[in-house]
Amino acid sequence: MEILYGLHSVEEALRAGSRRFDHVCVARERQDRRLQDVIDLCRETGARLRFEPRDQLTRMAGTAAHQGVVAVVRAREFLDLEDILEAPAPESGNARTARLLLALDGVEDPQNLGALLRTADAAGVDGVLLTERRSAPLSPVAVKASAGAAEHLRLARVVNLVRALEQLKERNIWCVGLDERGETAYDSYDFTADTVIVLGREGAGLHDLVRRTCDHLLRIPMSGGVASLNVSAAGAVVLFEAARQRRSLAPAANAPAKPKKQKGLGS
Structure with missing residues (x-):
C-alpha cells in the first residue's frame, strides 16, 4: 500500500479511478468547503472514511503539508x-x-x-x-x-x-x-x-x-x-x-x- 496526501492529489485520484483505495483519513480539526468536497467524493465513490487528529495524519504522511487529508491506496500500476x-x-x-x-x-x-x-x-x-x-x-x-x-x-x-x-x-x-x-x-x-x-x-x-x-x-x-x-x-x-x-x-x-x-x- 502507498500513501497519497493533499487535497488535489486525493481528489483527482478519486475522480480518475486509477487507484484502489483502502481508506481516506481526514483531519477532525479542519472543517471547510474544500475538505467537504473530498468527503462527499469519498461517499460517492464508496471509499472508506476515517476522521483522525491532525497529528495522526502528519505521522502517516511524514509531513505536515497534507492539507487535512491522507489516503491509503494500492500502488499505481504502470503501463508497458x-x-x-x-x-x-x-x-x-x-x-x-x-x-x-x-x-x-x-x-x-x-x-x-x-x-x-x-x-x-x-x-x-x-x-x-x-x-x-x-x-x-x-x-x-x-x-x-x-x-x-x-x-x-x-x-x-x-x-x-x-x-x-x-x-x-x-x-x-x-x-x-x-x-x-x-x-x-x-x-x-x-x-x-x-x-x-x-x-x-x-x-x-x-x-x-x-x-x-x-x-x-x-x-x-x-x-x-x-x-x-x-x-x-x-x-x-x-x-x-x-x-x-x-x-x-x-x-x-x-x-x-x-x-x-x-x-x-x-x-
Missing part, C-alpha cells in the same frame, strides 16, 4: 510501452490527430517530476515514458507536486529508454530531444506530426546515447546570464509550444494534417 503504442490515436472532429508523448531521461527530483506531469496533462500529452532506474519514483511528493494530474495520465515504465525511443521511431514517431546545444530553436520546429519530446536530467541533460538516438535536438534561446532553464520550466515551454501548434490546426479538423517533411526520421 506497447500499451501506449496500441492505444487508439486521439481524434479531433472526424480526423485523427497526431500523438504527443513525453519521455523523461532520468529526472530525479520528485518536485520536477510532479511539475512535468502537471504540465503534460495540461498540454494534452497522450502518454509519458519514465525510466525504471535513476529517476524519481511516483512518490506522494511527486503526486502532490502534480496537483493530482499524475492520476489522469497514461504512464509507462521502460527499462531501456534508447530502445524505447527506437521502437517509437519504428512507428514513425519523431524523437525530439531538448538540449542547449541543439541547432534548432524550439519555436521553429513543426510539432504537428506524431512526436515524443525527450527531456534530460537536472543539470546534466540527456545521456549521450539518448541524445544520439533523437531525430532532432532543439534549444530554447536564452537572453539572460544563465545558459538553460530548470527541466520542469523548459518542459513547460516546449510542451505548450507543441500544444499551441496543434490547436492552430483545429479549424481544419475535418482534413488530415500534413506536417512539413523533416529529415532524420529513423536515423
Whole structure:
C-alpha cells in the first residue's frame, strides 16, 4: 500500500479511478468547503472514511503539508510501452490527430517530476515514458507536486529508454530531444506530426546515447546570464509550444494534417 496526501492529489485520484483505495483519513480539526468536497467524493465513490487528529495524519504522511487529508491506496500500476503504442490515436472532429508523448531521461527530483506531469496533462500529452532506474519514483511528493494530474495520465515504465525511443521511431514517431546545444530553436520546429519530446536530467541533460538516438535536438534561446532553464520550466515551454501548434490546426479538423517533411526520421 502507498500513501497519497493533499487535497488535489486525493481528489483527482478519486475522480480518475486509477487507484484502489483502502481508506481516506481526514483531519477532525479542519472543517471547510474544500475538505467537504473530498468527503462527499469519498461517499460517492464508496471509499472508506476515517476522521483522525491532525497529528495522526502528519505521522502517516511524514509531513505536515497534507492539507487535512491522507489516503491509503494500492500502488499505481504502470503501463508497458506497447500499451501506449496500441492505444487508439486521439481524434479531433472526424480526423485523427497526431500523438504527443513525453519521455523523461532520468529526472530525479520528485518536485520536477510532479511539475512535468502537471504540465503534460495540461498540454494534452497522450502518454509519458519514465525510466525504471535513476529517476524519481511516483512518490506522494511527486503526486502532490502534480496537483493530482499524475492520476489522469497514461504512464509507462521502460527499462531501456534508447530502445524505447527506437521502437517509437519504428512507428514513425519523431524523437525530439531538448538540449542547449541543439541547432534548432524550439519555436521553429513543426510539432504537428506524431512526436515524443525527450527531456534530460537536472543539470546534466540527456545521456549521450539518448541524445544520439533523437531525430532532432532543439534549444530554447536564452537572453539572460544563465545558459538553460530548470527541466520542469523548459518542459513547460516546449510542451505548450507543441500544444499551441496543434490547436492552430483545429479549424481544419475535418482534413488530415500534413506536417512539413523533416529529415532524420529513423536515423
